[in-house]
Amino acid sequence: MMEYVPFFLLAAGLYGLTRRNALKVLLSAEMISLGALLLVAGSPYQPLTLFLLGASAIEAMVGFTVLLWMYRTYETIDLDVIRGLRG
C-alpha cells in the first residue's frame, strides 16, 4: 500500500504546482522531494537520502525567504496577481 505513495506524492505535487497560492506551490515542491526521498528510502543508496533531505530543507529556507520578499514587494502572494516576470 505504502510503496505506491511516492507516485501519489509526485502526481499531487505536480497538480499543486498549478495553484495560485505561492505558499502551496512551495509546499508542493517540498512534497515532490519527499516523494523522491520515500522512493529511495529502501534502496542500497539509503545514506544519500540524508543529502536529499538537507537539500530540500535548504530549498524550503530559501523559497520561503523569497516568498517573504515577494510579499514585501507586491503585498500579495497570489501568483495570478504577480506578473512581473511575464513578458
Place this chain on the structure above:
Amino acid sequence: MEIDMGSFMEFVSFVMVVAGVIGMLESRRMVRSVLYFLLMVLGIASYLFVENVYYLSLYLIVVYSGVAMIFILFMGMFLGDKEMSEGGKASSIAGWALVGAIFFLLSGFAAAFDFPALDMHDIASAIFGRYSFALLLLGLLIFSALASVFSMVEEVEE
C-alpha cells in the same frame, strides 16, 4: 480476528499521508494547509519508523516538524491567515482526476521493482567513510544558503 501491528501502522500512515496531501491542496486558509503538510510529513516519518529506518524517520521529524515547520508557520502568521480561493469545483475535480491518472500510470511502471534494505552500521560507515566529503559539501551548501537568506532579509528591511 488478529490484527498485524506493522500492517495496521502502515495503513494509519497511508491514511495520514493521503489526508494530508488532499487537505493541503484543498484548504483555503494558509495555516491550515501548512498543518496538513505537517500531518503528511508525520505520516511519512511514522511509516519509516515502522519499516525500521529509524535515523531517517527521526531526521525527517527534526528537520521538517522541528525547524522548517516553525519557519513556515511563522511565515504564514506573518503573511496573515488570509483565505484565498483556488478556482472552482470543476477545475479541482479535473485536477484530482489528472492526479489519479498520473498515479496509476507511474505505479503501473513501478510494480515490478523490489528494494533491499541496509542496517544501521552500514549506513554510519558509509556516511562517515565513503560519503564524508559529500557531507562536508552539504554543510557548506547549508551555510551559503543561510548567508544568502540573511543578505536577502537585510535588503528587504532597508
